[in-house]
Amino acid sequence: MKSLPAIVAITCLPALGFAQQDFQRNLQARFIEAEHQSVIELPEGNFQLNASLWLDGKNGITIKGKGMDKTILNFSGQISGAEGIKITNGSNVTIEGLTVQDTKGDAIKTQLVDGITFRNVKAEWTRGAHEKNGGYGLYPVQCSNVLIEGCAARGASDAGIYVGQSSKIIVRNSLAMENVAGIEIENSLHAEVYDNEATNNTGGILIFDLPDLVVKKGGYTKVYRNHVHHNNHPNFAPKGNIVGKVPLGTGIMVLATNNVEIYGNRIINNKTAGTAIISYYITENPVKDSTYYPYPGNIFIHHNEYKRQRGRATMKGRMGKLFRFKLKFGKDVPHIIYDGILDDKNPGNNKICIRENSQASFANIDAANNFKKITRDLSSYDCELDILMPNAGSK
Helix, strand or coil: CCCCCCECCCCCCCHHHHHHHHHHHHHHHHHHHCCEEEECCCCCCEEECCCCEEEEECCCCECCHHHCCCCEEEEECCCEEEEEEEEEEEEEEEEEEEEEEECCCCCCCEEEEEEEEEEEEEEEEECCCCCCCCCCCEEEEEEEEEECCCCEEEEECEEEEEEECEEEEEECCCCCEEEEEEEEEECCEEEECCCCCCCCCCEEEEEEEECCCCCCCCCCEEECEEEEECCCCCCCCCCHHHCCCCCCCEEEEEHHHHEEEEEEEEEEECCEEEEEEEEEEHHHHCCCCCCCCCCCCEEEEEEEEEECECCCCCCHHHHHHHHHHCCCCEEEEEEEEEECCCCCCEEEEEECCECCCCCCCCECCHHHCCCCHHHHHHHCHCCCCCCCCCCCCCC
């Protein structure tokens, strides 16, 4: 018979007369001493912590609170470490039923973990949007078999729910609001992002490949049945961050990644671009990584619903200047924008298919030729692609 996991209960509730400092010391000790295949239970309450909690080299651990809004770990007085919770070099780790608030840096970071689940977890900065908030809410990086479900993220100065340099990913049934990027998949393979809501972010859902990272090429991503609406929040990323270039009013953005299918989404009232397909060159950042491929390709956008009130796109940042001085769409801003920057040496890599979307207008803005031949003709993109996907996750 399979042995049941050991349960380590943290029972030092403030109501029982224990100081918050004792709670923190006890909890960190449990993280350090936890045996493989054990459960660390956290009680209901709002707990003030001033140092990161770190779990390293553990397998089969569950960190379990009493509920997203019942067990709250608040790091507003943090003086040690950057993350709220950091988990490294493990496998089959689950975090569920808790909230992490007001960390100095990232809320929950996991790195080099095979099998990481975030379930009913919230990461937030309670003052709302601010450039001094931590960069990432839920932040698995260099992980595999990632599941994020029933979660929420608010106030991240980079991305609320972010998965980077990882593989076999599912993000579902989650809410991202008031972040720079709501949900971001970056340099990652085999991701499914579905049944989520992204609202009041600068950009709702971003699928990026960037240079100068350990994992060089992502792709094979499906984005479907999401409600991506009213992502018109001013960009509050710290200066120099790549997401600082994302214009407010972006629903879904695909940047320099390949084999992406976007379908069955409701993409509503994002004032600048319901969906943008762009090369890395439009950022005007130099490319020094010789192994990096800066073009998008094999992108299939179909059966989405687009709606937006007539109005002008953002007038802020580089994209705002483009709309004002080059694109001149006025109040008739297209829902789907393609920058038209092609890989001339490998034209077979450039395939973009757009078809059967509800109420969707389109423009190729011809950025490669200084926007000289902007076209709204969609007929060249009326095709379909088969984006082959293995099972994204085993959960």
